Amino acid sequence: MHKAAYTNPQQQRQHWRRSTLVYVLALAFIALLSLTSHFLVQSIVNKQEATARVVNLAGRQRMLSQRITLFASELLTSRQNYAAEILRDDYLDAINTLEKVHLALLNGSKELHIPKPTSRDVVQIFTATPINLDQRIKQFLSQARRIANPALSLDERTNAFEQIKATAYYDIVGSLDTLLFQYQKDSETAIRKLQNYNKISLLGMIITLIVEALFIFRPLLLSLYRREQQYLKLLKEMDSEITERVRFQTFTDSLTGLLNRLSLLERIQTSIELAERDKGNFVVISVGIDRFEDMNNSLGHDKGDELLFSIAHRLQKLANGSGGFIGRITGEEFAITLEQRKSNMELMRFLRQLSQSIANPVQTEHFCIQVTASVGLAFYPDDGLSARELLMHANQAMRIAKDEGGNCFRFFQPAMTTYMTRRIKLEQELRQALADPSQLRLFYQPKVDLGSGSIIGVEALLRWHHPEEGMISPMEFIPIAEDSGLILDLGDWVLVQALEQLSRWQREGVAIGMAINVSVKQLLHRDLCDRILALSQQQDIAPDAVQLEITETHIMNDMGRIIAALCALDKAGFTLAIDDFGTGHSSLSRLRDLPVKVLKIDKSFVKNAMRDKKEAQIVKAIIDMGHSLDKTIIAEGIETQEQMQLLTELGCDEGQGYLFARPMPVEELDLLLRQNAQYWHPKDRVGP
Numbered sequence: 066m067h068k069a070a071y072t073n074p075q076q077q078r079q080h081w082r083r084s085t086l087v088y089v090l091a092l093a094f095i096a097l098l099s100l101t102s103h104f105l106v107q108s109i110v111n112k113q114e115a116t117a118r119v120v121n122l123a124g125r126q127r128m129l130s131q132r133i134t135l136f137a138s139e140l141l142t143s144r145q146n147y148a149a150e151i152l153r154d155d156y157l158d159a160i161n162t163l164e165k166v167h168l169a170l171l172n173g174s175k176e177l178h179i180p181k182p183t184s185r186d187v188v189q190i191f192t193a194t195p196i197n198l199d200q201r202i203k204q205f206l207s208q209a210r211r212i213a214n215p216a217l218s219l220d221e222r223t224n225a226f227e228q229i230k231a232t233a234y235y236d237i238v239g240s241l242d243t244l245l246f247q248y249q250k251d252s253e254t255a256i257r258k259l260q261n262y263n264k265i266s267l268l269g270m271i272i273t274l275i276v277e278a279l280f281i282f283r284p285l286l287l288s289l290y291r292r293e294q295q296y297l298k299l300l301k302e303m304d305s306e307i308t309e310r311v312r313f314q315t316f317t318d319s320l321t322g323l324l325n326r327l328s329l330l331e332r333i334q335t336s337i338e339l340a341e342r343d344k345g346n347f348v349v350i351s352v353g354i355d356r357f358e359d360m361n362n363s364l365g366h367d368k369g370d371e372l373l374f375s376i377a378h379r380l381q382k383l384a385n386g387s388g389g390f391i392g393r394i395t396g397e398e399f400a401i402t403l404e405q406r407k408s409n410m411e412l413m414r415f416l417r418q419l420s421q422s423i424a425n426p427v428q429t430e431h432f433c434i435q436v437t438a439s440v441g442l443a444f445y446p447d448d449g450l451s452a453r454e455l456l457m458h459a460n461q462a463m464r465i466a467k468d469e470g471g472n473c474f475r476f477f478q479p480a481m482t483t484y485m486t487r488r489i490k491l492e493q494e495l496r497q498a499l500a501d502p503s504q505l506r507l508f509y510q511p512k513v514d515l516g517s518g519s520i521i522g523v524e525a526l527l528r529w530h531h532p533e534e535g536m537i538s539p540m541e542f543i544p545i546a547e548d549s550g551l552i553l554d555l556g557d558w559v560l561v562q563a564l565e566q567l568s569r570w571q572r573e574g575v576a577i578g579m580a581i582n583v584s585v586k587q588l589l590h591r592d593l594c595d596r597i598l599a600l601s602q603q604q605d606i607a608p609d610a611v612q613l614e615i616t617e618t619h620i621m622n623d624m625g626r627i628i629a630a631l632c633a634l635d636k637a638g639f640t641l642a643i644d645d646f647g648t649g650h651s652s653l654s655r656l657r658d659l660p661v662k663v664l665k666i667d668k669s670f671v672k673n674a675m676r677d678k679k680e681a682q683i684v685k686a687i688i689d690m691g692h693s694l695d696k697t698i699i700a701e702g703i704e705t706q707e708q709m710q711l712l713t714e715l716g717c718d719e720g721q722g723y724l725f726a727r728p729m730p731v732e733e734l735d736l737l738l739r740q741n742a743q744y745w746h747p748k749d750r751v752g753p
């Protein structure tokens with residue numbers, strides 16, 4: 066768009082080059098005119114000066130001829146004495162001067178700064194009849210010299226004087242007058258010429274300037290004006306573009322193009338005002354994609370963005386189709402506002418559509434993934450009177466839905482605020498606990514071989530002894546740690562403690578394995594394998610004595626990168642187990658791809674297997690399937706003899722549960738291990 070505002074740059078350059086050339090030519094022409102005019106004027110002025118000198122000399126010639134005539138009369142009448150001698154000398158001087166000046170006027174003289182006459186009329190006066198001034202002067206001079214010649218008789222000299230007086234003198238004076246007149250005439254002609262030259266030169270300059278103004282300055286000015294206008298237009302466009310961009314960035318989410326939190330709050334506020342005016346109501350729906358952070362880590366952030374973009378546009382379509390609007394609150398959280406509160410049926414239909422829309426696999430050039438979302442709903446005016454409050458409550462309800470396993474929706478209830486406040490408080494306190502790990506402790510729960518009854522290992526389970534609240538369940542603080550990222554430090558602390566303890570037992574000759582829970586976040590951290598290897602080597606522990614348990618639901622979300630991480634750990638020699646197996650709906654084919662050696666059946670199956678034959682069949686199927694894939698099967702949550710019996714019958718290899726022992730501090734376990742060094746059986750169980 067901006068480019069179009071400019072003409073072709075090559076054309077532009079050519080145009081400028083042509084204009085400059087014409088401009089320079091015009092300037093040269095004006096300079097030429099000025100120079101010509103200057104030289105003409107100079108030559109005419111020179112001529113005029115010369116003419117003035119000539120006129121002056123011609124005038125003096127006139128006077129000289131008069132003087133000579135006067136002297137001649139005196140000379141004839143004077144006696145022979147000294148005064149007559151002087152008079153004669155003066156007389157001859159005058160004659161010579163007349164002759165010299167005449168020759169100068171006729172032929173030009175450098176000495177007197179007189180040019181040779183060029184005017185035809187002047188030349189004719191000097192040389193041609195009827196005037197022939199040259200001849201007249203010569204005759205005059207010849208007669209005048211005769212008067213001063215002492216060798217001639219008085220009569221002859223008187224006769225010469227008569228000649229001068231009668232004709233020669235008048236002829237010369239008359240001719241000189243004609244000459245003067247002619248010079249004057251020539252001078253006037255020269256001045257007229259000068260005036261004409263000036264007029265022509267002035268006209269030439271004016272015409273050149275007009276031509277220049279019309280064909281150079283005007284197009285140049287127009288082009289400059291046009292360019293200025295283009296620049297102004299461009300600036301205006303840029304200005305509005307920048308304003309638009311700033312507006313866009315201020316009010317729009319840059320990734321998805323949806324409203325951002327700020328503008329969404331504004332829109333909700335408008336909805337509140339409308340609802341207040343119309344005594345209406347509406348609902349704010351917070352949508353959070355389940356386990357997005359793990360997916361983002363495993364897919365990589367670019368693909369995570371692609372996923373968000375795709376989900377955002379599905380939700381936008383849905384929201385617009387239902388007369389609502391949508392915005393992106395934070396990373397994977399969106400909020401939809403349905404302007405008019407729908408009937409319960411309509412709202413349920415919308416929620417179903419929402420869940421279906423999200424559940425459709427996201428297929429891109431790079432990946433295909435299926436996600437679920439947790440949804441929270443807050444109604445105006447019941448659940449909040451301000452935009453912030455409504456959004457916060459919808460968000461709290463969504464977080465509760467997430468905490469409850471995700472892929473479900475929850476309506477806001479005032480108690481949720483208490484719950485969320487507690488979560489935030491616990492997160493802060495957990496952070497402090499990490500800085501002062503005296504509040505943290507590991508408990509160990511034995512794992513028993515169901516065939517022999519011997520303790521084959523223990524599972525390390527984290528305990529947090531809160532300074533005010535006492536023991537807080539990991540079921541409560543582990544999800545908080547996962548959400549906040551604290552799980553990385555917390556998990557590392559557990560690894561260090563558990564491996565130190567294992568090393569101590571090994572040094573004491575207690576040959577048991579150690580199972581440690583590892584969060585997917587830890588697993589996806591690139592340093593995990595190296596870190597556990599380094600810790601094991603530090604404690605002189607064989608990797609196969611360490612069993613790492615990863616929860617099934619988490620694994621199944623991000624197969625690609627997780628498989629790579631699991632392979633690295635498997636290659637390093639660690640035993641890998643899938644925890645809570647059966648809750649994540651793993652497919653058989655997927656399980657085959659995983660380098661896990663142990664499947665840990667979730668306690669809910671163990672509980673239900675006793676009550677429901679079908680559940681027992683499922684447990685049997687899991688055990689058989691696991692065995693066919695060469696996996697060891699362990700059941701957790703065995704609380705009764707019957708449960709143990711059933712699982713043994715179904716072919717389960719190992720068991721863990723309150724029937725054998727509760728998770729306990731290391732001192733108690735030490736006692737237990739010492740009492741039942743090799744063989745431990747439920748009936749020998751000590752303690753609660």
Ligand SMILES: Nc1nc2c(ncn2[C@@H]2O[C@@H]3COP(=O)(O)O[C@H]4[C@@H](O)[C@H](n5cnc6c(=O)[nH]c(N)nc65)O[C@@H]4COP(=O)(O)O[C@H]3[C@H]2O)c(=O)[nH]1
Pocket residue numbers: 510525526527538539540543556559582583584614616644645668701702703704721722723724728
């Ligand atoms: N009802 C019943 N429960 C039994 C029985 N036997 C054991 N349990 C409980 O079942 C849970 C087994 O651990 P989990 O499935 O890995 O489930 C763990 C695990 O996912 C997580 N967790 C605990 N410690 C850690 C840790 O260090 N790191 C990580 N990432 N997660 C941990 O917290 C969960 C809960 O831990 P706990 O509260 O210690 O709960 C433990 C244990 O106390 C039984 O017979 N009946």
